[in-house]
Each structure stands twice: as structure tokens, then as C-alpha cells.
Amino acid sequence: MSAGSELHVVLGAGGAVGRTVVEELVARGRRVRAVNRSGRLPVPDGVEVMGSDVTSADGATAACAGAGVVYHCAAPAYDRWVNEFAAMTEAVRKGAAAAAAKLVFADNLYMYGPVTTPMTEGMPDAARNPRGRVRAEMARSLLAAHRAGDVRVALGRASDYYGPGGTNSIAGTNVFAAALRGKVARWVGDLDQPHSLSYLPDFAKGLVTLGEDARADGLAWHIPASAPLTGRQFLEIVFAQAGLPEKYAAVGRTMQRSLGLVNPTVRALGETWYQRDRPFVTDATKFTDTFGPLPTTPHPQAVDATLAWFRTTLNR
Template sequence: MPRVALFGAAGAIGHSVAAALRSKGQPYRVVGRNEQRLRKAFGGDPLAEIVAWNPDSPASVQAAASGIETLIYMVGVDYWQFQLHPELMRKTLDAAMAVGVKNFILIGTVYPYGRVQTGNPVREDHPREPHTFKGRMRKAQEDLLMQADASGQIHATVLRLPDFYGPGVEASLLHRAAQAAVNGGTADLIGPIDRPHEFIYVPDVGPVVARLIDTPAAFGKIWHLAGAGVTTQHDLVLEMERQTGRELKLRVAGKTMLRLLGLFNPLMREVVEMNYLMTDPLILDDSALQRLIGPIRKTPYVEGIRHTLAAVRKTQSAANAAA
């Protein structure tokens, strides 16, 4: 029986963690709402045990966590339903503790910090004072978990990530630009695009999580995993142009445009309050994590963009063949 379960495995980070465990020959359980989607993604891997769950059923959540030593939590919600984050965390945490899960790793975000107060790069001791609804919901999620750790009910940790990108990562800020670089058309971006920013290449996340699983000292604290260095969205668009030889047409939506788009698009409406991360950069310092687990392999942006563009080409070729 696997000793590690990936809750929310169908997302990009889940695929990265699964790949890291697979490379070690370690069995793992993938948990999600849609069994068909899980089977499509992991059905060919003999190391993967596939379990569908219903978060609204305590018995279902307990069954999904039963027999597991370490639970890795990557459960997503629609961007306009962030109030569900603490609720889902409570249901999962209660079930995990009820069936004896020992360790719980939450893949987190920078949202709970709010605006930078200490200057960049930001360490783990930065105040968590979110000024947005989404930040408050993510902080509430973290608080539930770390309070359970502090009370001795479970060993818990949070691995905080910046924005991410990579092959097949459609939720990335860079995804539309990568599509335009390969297929033509206009690259839709959220601006401003000339401010400092960082991105983590999704395949780099899994190996770090796999190391945390076997690092007892990781629990009871929050850790940062930074990107491959400070860049800008504009610089990465230029790299896409360089690699494809195609000059991109850019359509950049700032806060005012996002408000207008939000009149018709619920996702754009919810992006407005987080636009401060574009105007007031937040860059993570992960020196503490590197002291804990050693050097971390981070894919350079040039290489990451190359793999991302190759994935877009592969997807387009498959679509053309199907048509």
C-alpha cells in the first residue's frame, strides 16, 4: 500500500510530485473528484493507486486518507470560490487525523503575506497580513493546519510557491503568450509586464516535495521555494520570440481593463484584487529551504521556455491530427 497520497493530484503540481515519486520507484495514491480524469493521467503507472473522493462526505475523505503516512495537499477551487479553501482544509485535516495520517504537506502561495513590508526577497518570517479576500482564505487554510501541528495532532508544513509555468500549465500567466508564440495570434498578458517577477518551473517542484517527505525537520514550519531568479514577463516574452523567430502581438490588461473584463468574465473579476502582485513585486527567499535539504535544481528560464513551447507544439500537432 502507498504511504504517500496526493490530494488534488490531477493538477500541474500533482503531476510533478507523482513524477518525482515515480522516479524513485515509490508507490503513491492519487486522489481527486474525477476518477476518469485520474485514470487518464495515471492509469498507465503501476505505482499509482487511483482513488476518487467526495470532500462533502467524511467517510469518503477518510477512505481516501486511510493507511497513508504522508498527505500532500494540492486541492484547488475555482478562483471565484476561495471561501471553500478553509472549509476543504478542515474536512481533509479532520479525516486525516481520524485515520492516523502522520504528516501533512500543504502546497501554498504568497497570498497570505499581502503586500511586501520588509523589502525583497521575502523570508518565511514576513508578517502574514493579507489585505485581500483570497489572501485571508489562504491564511485561514494555513492556520488550521499549523494549529493542528502546534497541538501535536499531526506533523504539518507549508511549501510556499511563486507563480508557476511549464509544459501543459494552462493556469500560468505565460500560457497565452506561449500559445501565441507557437500558433500566432495575440498574446494576452496581465500587466504591468515590466516589473520584477519570478516563476517556478513546475517540474522542479516535485523533487523538492519528495525530499520534504523524508525530512522530519521540515515539519512544524513554513518554507519558501523560489523561482529560477528575478525576471519580468516582458523578458520571457522576448525569449519566446527569440526561440520561435516570431514577433508577438501583445495585449496587456492592467487593473482598469481587468475590471471591465470582469463585467463579463468571473475569472477576470476575481483577478482584480490580486493585481497588486504585478505592480508591487513579491520575491521569495528560499535560502532556509536550501539549508534544510541542500541545493535545489532550478531550470533556467531559457530551458523552461523551450520545453513549454515544445509542449504547445505537441498539443497543437495532436489537435491537428485528431481533426
């Protein structure tokens, strides 16, 4: 089957990552099935849309049927990760295996726990918080399935993301929508610590690269991102690109604890505060050395595109 005709299935296509992976695949001329629970999605012409509950093995198997590559971009709500994410991922693994498809998992960096140097793929799974342990468990289980010959697997990891459609992120609605509404944009954590931020279209390009290259199989990969910024630097770019006076502040640990009394998502951020109060930087050397440079979008250009999306959304 040629690369142009092979079916690429994107699970969680209604979310920010999944939707962007669909767009990247379409741009490469691939045949795409976009899957979410409802089966109602705005998609580019030519994309098949399917409704399926991939939290069950039967639903995931139906969604993955006929696939050559499956992109697992689905996730439960943040406050339900601990109870639901591993079971969902196991159902997806079974679905991909039934289709004899390669499985690419859109992963993050929680499994490493507190770090003192830029993160590499060789670091141990040192997280002790529940969400970090779940992430580590899923990664280990998928890679073990690959080694057992059950399903081909590649893991693509990114830091906090932003970009068109990226609302549920520390660099999402609380930054972009707030700035455009003339409110205070709030950065979660220390404003002056360097932090890697992944632009959604860059992350999608990296995931599709892993899906289409056998050298990715059986390994975890950090997807390249533009240079780390402090929260302050990032917010200054946002306001400069928006042409608005700067109005921003940090959500510190005390405020996070207070807001967490009424908001379970904010409360859960306390488990990983080490990502907010010290440098949190990724090293994607392994990816670049293997696949060559992945051109990343400069932050001002990426911020401009993100602002345009939020403007359109807020004006609807």
C-alpha cells in the same frame, strides 16, 4: 516501512501541481496513489488511481487511508476559494490525521499582502483581501494542528507557476497557447516589474523534499525557483524558444477591470493587483540553508519543455 514502500497520496492529482508531484514521486521510485474526484486519470505505470471527493471528511479519509505522506494539491475553482477552500482543507486535515500521515500543503504567497522587499517565511500575514485571508487562515489552522499533535504538517509555497500542464496561471494558456497560435501573448500586470515564476517540476521536487524530511515539519517553506524575470523578459524567452516573431502585450489595470465585468476569475485578480504592479519576488534561503541547494531549471529550458507540451496539446 521503507521510503520505497511507503504510500504517498496525492490529492488533486488531475491538476497541474498534483500531476507533477505524482511524476516526481514515481521518478523517485515511491508507491503512489493519485486521487481526483472522477477516478479517471492518465498516470504512469504502477500508480494507483482513486476517485474520491475530498471536500468531505469521509471522502478525504478514504483517499488518505494507509498513507505515510499526503500531498494536498487540490483546490476549488479560483472564484470559489473564499467559500470552499478552508472547508476542503479542514476535511483533508482530518483525512491525513485519521491515517496518521504527514500532510504537505501546496501553498502560495497570497497571505503576505503587499510587500516592498523579497518575501520570506517570517513576514506577517498582512493580506486584507478575501483570498489572502483564506490562505492565511488555512496556513494558521494547519500549523496549529501540527503544534497540537494532531497531524504532522509542512507548507510548501510558490509564486505563479508555469510548465507542462500549467494552463490556469498568468503564465499559462494566455502566454504559451496564444504564442503558438500566432496570437498576442498577454502578461497580466506591468511588463517591467521583476516577478518570481515557479517551474512546476521544480515546485514538485521541493514539495516531495518537504514530504520526506522531518526537518520540514511544522513550518512554512518557500520552494526555490530560478531567478526572477520581468514579464517582458519572460515573454521574450517564450518567443525566442518558439522561434516566432514577438507579439505580446500587457493586461493593465483598466483592461483587467473591463474584462472582469464578464469574467469572474479576471475580476478577482483586482484584489491582488499589488502582485502585478511592483516587484513580487520570493526568498528561498531558509529552504536552501536547511536542505541544501535544490537545482532549479533555467528558464529557457523550462520554457522549451512547456512549449513542447502546449504544442502536443494544441495538435490533438
